Amino acid sequence: xxxxxxxxxxxxxxxxxxxxxxxxxxxxxxxxxxxxxxxxxxxxxxxxxxxxxxxxxxxxxxxxxxxxxxxxxxxxxxxxxxxxxxxxxxxxxxxxxxxxxxxxxxxxxxxxxxxxxxxxxxxxxxxxxxxxxxxxxxxxxxxxxxxxxxxxxxxxxxxxxxxxxxxxxxxxxxxxxxxxxxxxxxxxxxxxxxxxxxxxxxxxxxxxxxxxxxxxxxxxxxxxxxxxxxxxxxxxxxxxxxxxxxxxxxxxxxxxxxxxxxxxxxxxxxxxxxxxxxxxxxxxxxxxxxxxxxxxxxxxxxxxxxxxxxxxxxxxxxxxxxxxxxxxxxxxxxxxxxxxxxxxxxxxxxxxxxxxxxxxxxxxxxxxxxxxxxxxxxxxxxxxxxxxxxxxxxxxxxxxxxxxxxxxxxxxxxxxxxxxxxxxxxxxxxxxxxxxxxx
Numbered sequence: 001x002x003x004x005x006x007x008x009x010x011x012x013x014x015x016x017x018x019x020x021x022x023x024x025x026x027x028x029x030x031x032x033x034x035x036x037x038x039x040x041x042x043x044x045x046x047x048x049x050x051x052x053x054x055x056x057x058x059x060x061x062x063x064x065x066x067x068x069x070x071x072x073x074x075x076x077x078x079x080x081x082x083x084x085x086x087x088x089x090x091x092x093x094x095x096x097x098x099x100x101x102x103x104x105x106x107x108x109x110x111x112x113x114x115x116x117x118x119x120x121x122x123x124x125x126x127x128x129x130x131x132x133x134x135x136x137x138x139x140x141x142x143x144x145x146x147x148x149x150x151x152x153x154x155x156x157x158x159x160x161x162x163x164x165x166x167x168x169x170x171x172x173x174x175x176x177x178x179x180x181x182x183x184x185x186x187x188x189x190x191x192x193x194x195x196x197x198x199x200x201x202x203x204x205x206x207x208x209x210x211x212x213x214x215x216x217x218x219x220x221x222x223x224x225x226x227x228x229x230x231x232x233x234x235x236x237x238x239x240x241x242x243x244x245x246x247x248x249x250x251x252x253x254x255x256x257x258x259x260x261x262x263x264x265x266x267x268x269x270x271x272x273x274x275x276x277x278x279x280x281x282x283x284x285x286x287x288x289x290x291x292x293x294x295x296x297x298x299x300x301x302x303x304x305x306x307x308x309x310x311x312x313x314x315x316x317x318x319x320x321x322x323x324x325x326x327x328x329x330x331x332x333x334x335x336x337x338x339x340x341x342x343x344x345x346x347x348x349x350x351x352x353x354x355x356x357x358x359x360x361x362x363x364x365x366x367x368x369x370x371x372x373x374x375x376x377x378x379x380x381x382x383x384x385x386x387x388x389x390x391x392x393x394x395x396x397x398x399x400x401x402x403x404x405x406x407x408x409x410x411x412x413x414x415x416x417x418x419x420x421x422x423x424x425x426x427x428x429x430x431x432x433x434x435x436x437x438x439x
Contacts, residue, residue: 162277
């Protein structure tokens with residue numbers, strides 16, 4: 001059987017592109033709140049900027065799925081990354097021209113958030129096809145590698161970001177994020193090629209269908225009908241909806257913590273962006289270690305028990321510890337442990353979703369699921385800023401950590417989830433409703 005040259009390397013190139021893009025975004029994640037704190041001194045405005053980025057991100061994730069399914073995940077990934085590079089690079093350009101007002105910063109960050117939402121969903125929809133093209137049999141392990149790239153980028157991005165912010169200033173550092181998007185677009189365009197030369201099995205009169213080719217004669221569906229098809233599939237899957245609602249609540253708390261509480265805590269405890277890089281870098285090191293371990297053990301670990309235990313111990317406890325200490329070293333140790341534990345959560349959830357979603361609905365259902373699970377993130381930054389100024393940092397951390405632990409108990413009191421998470425489900429090759437043609 002003939003295959004297109006380089007096809008088995010599709011997954012590797014996609015992971016490289018994601019690593020570069022994720023690292024740039026991590027640098028931006030540190031630089032933007034530090035820029036707002038340095039120029040305004042306001043935790044509330046810091047939360048407002050986080051809200052301005054994440055609300056368009058969530059909306060674009062929900063609404064972009066039908067377009068991604070129609071245009072193709074690869075093409076949309078490349079286009080979104082090119083546009084993201086241009087958008088985020090406006091911040092340093094406006095800063096150089098002395099035109100960077102707070103309102104302008106909010107507008108640019110909101111635009112960049114929407115574009116990143118489309119690009120992220122496109123790459124997530126592209127992953128299973130890259131796994132298939134690269135002949136990776138275990139989807140959970142492949143998702144572990146992808147999540148490891150995401151989480152280990154926190155290590156690199158935090159270390160690089162902390163140093164560069166102190167050296168160049170938080171506005172100019174955002175050019176690094178712009179360059180990362182540009183490189184990601186080039187790598188996906190050049191390396192992630194999923195349309196193989198049609199292959200014919202020996203003795204077979206028909207050709208096997210390419211991984212990403214549209215079905216012959218398929219007519220593009222109107223946007224509203226396509227969106228409704230994805231929504232109907234999601235509504236019928238009670239497990240995915242239940243998990244997404246639970247994760248939405250904890251994501252709200254995570255965003256308040258990471259986008260507001262941690263920068264404010266570092267500013268009060270150490271007063272240096274390098275310390276901010278160390279704290280998030282420890283989380284990244286832990287995530288890298290955890291993902292390496294999980295990638296090896298994933299096929300042998302019980303998914304439900306691993307998910308439930310790591311979800312309970314990896315989230316809320318480190319927020320409570322932060323309220324009780326002002327030591328950067330202590331927080332680095334706690335964040336490292338949190339990173340190790342949380343490394344198993346997303347790969348398990350991603351594998352469960354890929355097992356339950358038909359390929360021709362993938363971008364739509366993944367986009368809607370991402371939007372549902374991230375719907376609290378925009379409010380997280382906004383409410384975190386208001387809480388830090390109104391209640392104070394320590395009470396806010398204790399309240400957030402306590403709520404997180406309470407929510408993390410949900411998997412343990414929903415016995416039906418054990419059976420659904422542990423038992424792989426093979427999705428139909430085609431949805432029960434007409435889908436969009438893919439370019």
